[in-house]
């Protein structure tokens with residue numbers, strides 16, 4: 724299979740989509756004063772790379788994503804996209820959530836067209852682009868269906884088509900496949916990797932699923948308990964498609980290490 728032969732190395736020098744997270748701290752107002760949602764964090768997402776972010780519940784994963792998306796302003800530090808400060812939401816940064824966020828009163832095609840409105844394209848071109856995006860996710864035959872006529876996986880495909888149609892430099896995905904069954908997730912993994920290879924957006928992918936992180940990403944960043952910070956980085960160079968059983972690699976070892984970091988073993992004797 725051609726995919727097996729692909730090296731997953733890519734040019735990063737000429738590509739756009741470099742995200743710099745520089746000394747960022749995020750606090751929210753709590754009832755008893757400020758609450759730190761993200762402890763001091765510095766990191767760079769290199770253009771065109773795929774990074775998974777994994778960590779305990781409430782450690783600040785979504786908060787970091789929301790800051791990169793421009794929805795939340797850092798309390799300290801700065802965020803830049805290709806050298807420019809991130810000052811608010813922009814079409815250069817696409818976001819996909821676990822909930823599909825489709826308009827129920829629009830067809831699949833019109834949901835994708837909605838994302839393209841900002842470009843003021845002639846109608847014919849807008850429709851062609853939306854159809855091409857749906858074809859990329861294998862939904863050309865379902866363009867005229869409404870979200871309620873689509874399965875969960877199909878809805879998420881529409882959301883992916885809508886986001887990639889805009890041509891974002893950065894794609895933030897917050898547990899995008901968390902609501903899907905195991906079989907559909909596998910299909911979505913392959914689909915996402917194929918589209919990502921073609922578009923080469925910089926992807927930051929939040930997941931609770933260590934296996935999903937290891938199968939998809941170039942980099943896995945593990946966060947600490949709240950208030951979260953990045954505590955461990957893994958650079959994965961294994962060719963895709965990956966599988967634990969036949970990887971002949973250290974994926975299983977890395978999986979165990981990450982699980983230990985996420986669920987440290989407490990010595991029962993110590994707690995007695």
Ligand SMILES: Nc1ncnc2c1ncn2[C@@H]1O[C@H](COP(=O)(O)OP(=O)(O)OP(=O)(O)O)[C@@H](O)[C@H]1O
Nearest residue numbers: 751752759760779780781782783784785786787949
């Ligand atoms: N707008 C807000 N106002 C106040 N506190 C907030 C706000 N957003 C997040 N928090 C708090 O910040 C902390 C981090 O939340 P966040 O949603 O980023 O965690 P998470 O790692 O994404 O969690 P999960 O894995 O459960 O989705 C939590 O304690 C949360 O309650």
